[in-house]
Amino acid sequence: MQDFFDLTLGGISAGAVYAALGLALVIIYRATRVVNFAQPALALISTYLAYSVTKATGSYWLGFAVAIVAGTVLGVATERLLIRPLRHRSELSSIIVTLGLLLVLQAIAGMIWSNEPLAFPYAFDFRGRFSANDLFVVLIVLAIAALVLVVFKYTPLGLRMRAAAFAPDVARTLGVRVGLMLTVGWGMAAAVGSLAGLLATPPFLFPNVLDGVFVYALTAAVLGGLDNPLGTIAGGFVLGVGLSYVSGYLGPEMVTIAALAILVIVLSVRPSGLFGRAKARRV
Amino acid sequence: MSVRTSLPRTTAPAVRKKRTLPPLVRHVLFALAAFAVVVVLTLVTDEFTNLRIATIGYYLIAVAGLTLLTGLTGQVSLGHGAFMFIGAYTVALLVNKVPSFPLWADLLLASAAGGFAGLLAGAAAARLRGPYLAGATLALAVGLPALTRKFPDFLGGSNGLSFTVHSRPSGVVGLVPELRWQTWIVWLSVLIALVLVVNIVRGRLGRDFRAVRDDEVAASLSGIAVGRTKILAFLVSAVCGGLAGGLQAFLLGTAAPGSFTPALSLSLLAAVVLGGLGSLWGALWGAVALVYFQAWSEDLADVLHLNTDVANNLPLAVYGVILIVVVLAFPRGIQGGFQRLRTLLPKPAEKKENHENH
Numbered sequence: 001m002q003d004f005f006d007l008t009l010g011g012i013s014a015g016a017v018y019a020a021l022g023l024a025l026v027i028i029y030r031a032t033r034v035v036n037f038a039q040p041a042l043a044l045i046s047t048y049l050a051y052s053v054t055k056a057t058g059s060y061w062l063g064f065a066v067a068i069v070a071g072t073v074l075g076v077a078t079e080r081l082l083i084r085p086l087r088h089r090s091e092l093s094s095i096i097v098t099l100g101l102l103l104v105l106q107a108i109a110g111m112i113w114s115n116e117p118l119a120f121p122y123a124f125d126f127r128g129r130f131s132a133n134d135l136f137v138v139l140i141v142l143a144i145a146a147l148v149l150v151v152f153k154y155t156p157l158g159l160r161m162r163a164a165a166f167a168p169d170v171a172r173t174l175g176v177r178v179g180l181m182l183t184v185g186w187g188m189a190a191a192v193g194s195l196a197g198l199l200a201t202p203p204f205l206f207p208n209v210l211d212g213v214f215v216y217a218l219t220a221a222v223l224g225g226l227d228n229p230l231g232t233i234a235g236g237f238v239l240g241v242g243l244s245y246v247s248g249y250l251g252p253e254m255v256t257i258a259a260l261a262i263l264v265i266v267l268s269v270r271p272s273g274l275f276g277r278a279k280a281r282r283v
Numbered sequence: 284m285s286v287r288t289s290l291p292r293t294t295a296p297a298v299r300k301k302r303t304l305p306p307l308v309r310h311v312l313f314a315l316a317a318f319a320v321v322v323v324l325t326l327v328t329d330e331f332t333n334l335r336i337a338t339i340g341y342y343l344i345a346v347a348g349l350t351l352l353t354g355l356t357g358q359v360s361l362g363h364g365a366f367m368f369i370g371a372y373t374v375a376l377l378v379n380k381v382p383s384f385p386l387w388a389d390l391l392l393a394s395a396a397g398g399f400a401g402l403l404a405g406a407a408a409a410r411l412r413g414p415y416l417a418g419a420t421l422a423l424a425v426g427l428p429a430l431t432r433k434f435p436d437f438l439g440g441s442n443g444l445s446f447t448v449h450s451r452p453s454g455v456v457g458l459v460p461e462l463r464w465q466t467w468i469v470w471l472s473v474l475i476a477l478v479l480v481v482n483i484v485r486g487r488l489g490r491d492f493r494a495v496r497d498d499e500v501a502a503s504l505s506g507i508a509v510g511r512t513k514i515l516a517f518l519v520s521a522v523c524g525g526l527a528g529g530l531q532a533f534l535l536g537t538a539a540p541g542s543f544t545p546a547l548s549l550s551l552l553a554a555v556v557l558g559g560l561g562s563l564w565g566a567l568w569g570a571v572a573l574v575y576f577q578a579w580s581e582d583l584a585d586v587l588h589l590n591t592d593v594a595n596n597l598p599l600a601v602y603g604v605i606l607i608v609v610v611l612a613f614p615r616g617i618q619g620g621f622q623r624l625r626t627l628l629p630k631p632a633e634k635k636e637n638h639e640n641h
Contacts, residue, residue: 035414037421085611091413093610095359096556100606103549107600114592207596211545215425218418226414253433256426263419264407 006129007248008241013134015240016141017200021210021217022224022232023145024193029226031165031185033091034083035218037098040210041105042078042190043197046071048113050198051120051205060121067194075190079183110207117204126202137199144192145233151188152229161185212256216243219259223266225273235274310481314474321470325463334534335574337466341530342570344473346554347480347563348523353552354561355484356516357496358408362420364548365427366397366521368540370528372431373397375444375538386450390472390529397525398518405517409510424548428540443539450533469530476526481563483519492516546599553602556609559616568617576601 021039028036036042046067054063082101086093124132152158163171164181172178200213220239224231239262246258266274304312321340325333349363370393377389384392404423408416431438438444451464459467483489491512494502503509532538554573558565577598584594609616615623 029414035418037417082607082611089610089614092353092357092359092560093614095414095417096552096606096610099361099549099552100603100610103546103553103599103603103606105603106546107596107603110596111593111600115595208544211425215418215422219422222415222418251433253429256422256429260419260422260426263422264411267415267419268407268410 003248004245007244009130009134011241011244012237013130013137013240014244015220015237016138017196017213017236018216018220018240019233019236020141020144020196020199021193021213022220022236023148023229024189024196025217025221026224026226026229026232027148027185027189027192029221030229031161031182032079032083032094034094034098035226036078036186036189037095038078038101038105039098039190039193039217040197040214041102041109042071042074043193044109044207044210045074045105046194047120047197047201047205048109051113051118054121060123064123064198067198068191071194071197072187072191075186075188075193076183078190079186083186084179084182106207113205113207115207117206117209119203120201120205122202123199140195141199141233144195145229148188148192149229157184215256216240216259219263222263223274228273231273238274306485307478307482310478314478318467318470318474322467325466330460330462333462333466335578337462337469337534338531339570339574340466340469340473341527341534342551342554342573343567344476344523344530345527345551346558346569346573347477347566348520348527349551349555350558350561350563350566350569351480351484351492351523352516352520353555354559354565355489355492355496356513358513358516359413359417359552360404360408360420360517360520361417361545361548361552362404362423362427363520363524363551364543364545365420365423366400366524367528367531367547368427368538368543369400370394370397370525370530371532371538371543372438372444372528373525374529374532375446378446378448379444386448386468386533390526390533393529393532394476394522394526397528398522401517401519401521401524402514404521405514408517409513421545421548424543424545428543431540439539441540443537443541445537447536448533465534469534472526472530476523477563480519480523484563488512488515549606550599550602553606557605557616559618559620560614562616562618564621565616565618572605572617576605 021043024039024043025036028034028039049070050063050067052063053066054060057063078098078101082097083094086097122133124136126133150158152162160171160176161181161184163174163176164178165185168178171181196213196217197210201209216239217236220236221232223235223239224233226232239259242262243255243258247255250258321336325336328336345363345367348366349360352358352360352363373393373396374389377384377392404420407419411419431443432440450468451459451461455464484492491502491507494505494507495509495512495516499509502512528538528543531542550573554569555566556569557572558567558569580597580601581594583589584597589597613620
């Protein structure tokens with residue numbers, strides 16, 4: 001029973017990270033109908049920058065801040081340079097372009113910082129059952145998620161963003177700068193994604209470190225409905241705990257396969273996700 | 284879009300009048316000619332180039348399979364390396380555990396194993412589309428190679444399995460070097476598979492594929508079983524992937540998880556996109572590019588004395604840039620460029636002959 005308890009606690013903090021990266025995917029998907037496959041690479045570059053800054057200055061939090069800012073800038077640049085020209089093209093185009101960006105950024109990270117694992121610090125003490133670091137991870141993700149939801153729901157900016165996403169033409173007529181809103185969305189998402197990268201990376205940083213995390217984040221987002229930020233956060237925690245059991249009882253090698261199985265089973269039963277509203281939308 | 288009716292196909296003879304040979308015969312003749320070209324190429328080049336030609340061969344069939352899936356039916360797979368993984372391990376296991384099996388049986392079983400996995404993936408994929416399918420197949424590419432660590436005794440852990448195949452019959456041992464013989468075997472298998480793929484693409488099933496890609500609702504209204512067609516596309520595509528992996532294992536004598544990273548799957552997709560989505564000729568250009576970008580980036584790294592970190596990552600960076608630039612600027616890829624060139628030239632027949640004389 002002790003095991004079960006430990007696995008549950010471990011799963012909660014892992015799940016927080018999946019929820020955060022999943023949230024980054026959902027923010028972009030809501031606004032632009034693009035799944036940003038480059039999200040883990042944007043987060044990767046910011047995390048490497050955090051590594052370099054932390055190493056140079058000795059301050060974890062300075063690196064942390066630099067990563068969030070760099071992530072935002074990268075997200076904005078991605079939207080402006082790569083995604084905007086594809087506005088009227090097929091879904092496949094944006095999938096392929098973001099994958100291309102994923103490859104380029106991972107390669108650049110490997111070129112600059114090498115493919116060898118580098119030691120990357122935890123924010124707080126990570127030892128023991130549900131350590132200070134675990135608590136920090138869960139709290140900061142919940143805080144950020146709450147902030148994102150409040151911005152979306154209760155601020156003029158959030159209203160404009162929702163308008164730009166759901167009815168761009170009407171919004172434009174009413175004076176909303178739709179393009180700007182999309183860019184803001186990408187910036188916000190990339191900032192949240194970078195946060196997830198910082199939390200998910202320790203103890204070692206290497207170019208593929210976020211591949212698995214990204215698969216789980218995508219699974220969490222799909223479980224949540226891909227359109228539904230609250231569902232994604234719930235999906236992240238459910239998945240984190242579920243995969244923690246898989247890892248504990250079946251072995252860590254089975255986790256990705258289990259995530260795939262969960263994804264397929266859930267989508268077969270509920271095409272719009274566990275928490276998605278039953279809408280006439282084909283998956 | 285194809286329309287299915289139960290009427291006899293009265294238009295068929297009219298079409299056939301233009302081309303005197305039935306398509307299958309034409310394709311077989313073409314494959315024989317291609318095989319002759321490969322044999323000549325391997326005879327006039329050194330061992331190193333032979334290996335590259337063989338590598339192009341197995342990439343060609345993998346890329347062709349993915350072209351059929353992504354280009355023709357519009358299903359994105361980011362996990363095609365996983366089918367190669369299955370094919371490679373099938374051959375490795377068969378050679379090690381059942382050495383009495385002939386090579387062709389090993390390769391056939393590798394294709395079948397890939398196909399079986401494709402059937403499962405396809406059954407799941409038929410319900411998914413776009414980003415959902417891409418995500419699920421990416422999970423396959425990330426997750427499957429990890430299984431080697433779950434069963435280290437059986438699958439060799441992260442070092443993988445190694446083995447030796449003596450494929451040369453005793454009669455040719457003194458005449459043909461091992462690698463050259465292997466290159467022939469690879470290309471022979473690939474061309475046989477390609478003839479089958481081309482016939483599928485040109486036939487009724489191929490029309491169904493395109494109909495499903497263009498408009499699922501219209502396709503199902505005209506009597507095409509959309510789900511079944513999608514699964515069939517996955518099956519054929521995965522058989523190609525399994526064969527490609529099996530040939531790779533046969534050529535290199537190893538099967539290791541490090542060869543089947545998600546980056547492999549993504550570079551296969553890069554090859555499809557670069558060659559030209561939906562064209563099997565494009566698959567050839569894509570496969571050649573896949574091998575030669577790797578080779579050129581190694582040469583470039585040598586010439587410029589780039590450090591190993593840069594050199595190791597250069598091919599991936601190139602594939603990534605290709606994906607971005609091609610989608611933004613040349614959506615029809617290399618084959619699309621050739622087709623445009625042909626329509627732009629004043630007298631295509633004459634010009635084409637001139638090109639071939641060079």
